[in-house]
């Protein structure tokens with residue numbers, strides 16, 4: 481039996497998403513293979529530290545700050561517990577929308593034009609619009625699930641949107657809003673990466689983009705897997721997801737969100753290092769499409785976590 485610590489909940493704005501995901505994971509995990517103990521960093525950190533020597537592997541199902549951003553990964557590294565997500569640096573870089581965009585550019589990937597703002601430093605809306613144009617999309621730098629995001633069509637609303645994003649984070653990006661089709665690509669593996677089929681995301685009528693409600697209200701969004709896009713675009717998007725994964729130094733798995741524009745270009749929006757994990761979430765859906773069931777996917781992630789740990793300890797000795 482593998483003693484598995486399921487780390488869920490946490491303190492970010494995506495706490496509820498994590499709690500419902502953890503329930504699904506617990507249900508799907510093979511009871512004959514895993515002995516599961518649950519830990520919520522909001523209340524159980526000292527218990528986790530105390531139990532460390534009895535834990536074979538951790539499954540981190542935390543989204544956003546203090547979970548997906550490298551902090552919990554750092555704690556687990558110190559405790560010598562293997563886990564299924566990327567390490568400290570990759571997690572931290574991917575969580576920060578400004579840093580990850582710099583990394584994409586450096587890797588030769590397209591990403592929408594953007595401006596990076598720091599709370600308290602002031603900003604000039606006219607200048608921002610000159611750089612990114614309108615409509616623009618305003619995002620807190622370190623958030624997920626579309627929390628704190630607004631689309632701005634009129635310069636008069638830009639200041640308010642920026643201040644709203646600052647309610648969530650000390651850093652904000654204002655990005656060029658791209659018209660096109662939203663697609664997402666999962667990758668899985670360590671040295672050799674398996675690209676999952678690309679999924680197209682179509683928010684239902686009434687949703688301007690893939691916002692919090694569109695993401696989590698059943699039926700609010702159509703997800704088409706595999707995406708019905710030209711084959712060359714499908715393959716390029718898979719390569720881009722793989723390139724983003726490698727450029728950000730990610731491990732085990734990730735899911736990169738992209739926009740395919742009318743002029744046939746693919747722009748990278750962001751990479752999720754702990755993608756949603758209910759059986760109907762995007763990553764598990766894409767795995768299912770190539771015959772990897774949800775319980776099999778969980779097995780695969782845990783195997784990769786253990787393999788990563790063995791490889792890393794081998795290197796340090």
Ligand SMILES: Nc1ncnc2c1ncn2[C@@H]1O[C@H](COP(=O)(O)OP(=O)(O)O)[C@@H](O)[C@H]1O
Pocket residue numbers: 592617619623624625626627629655656657658659662689690691737739749750
């Ligand atoms: N530059 C952009 N142009 C058009 N739509 C965007 C752009 N950036 C984000 N979006 C929309 O907003 C959603 C959330 O943005 P994203 O950067 O993925 O943040 P989060 O981390 O909150 O998921 C995306 O899924 C997409 O629907």
Ligand SMILES: [Mg+2]
Pocket residue numbers: 625737750
């Ligand atoms: Mg996203």
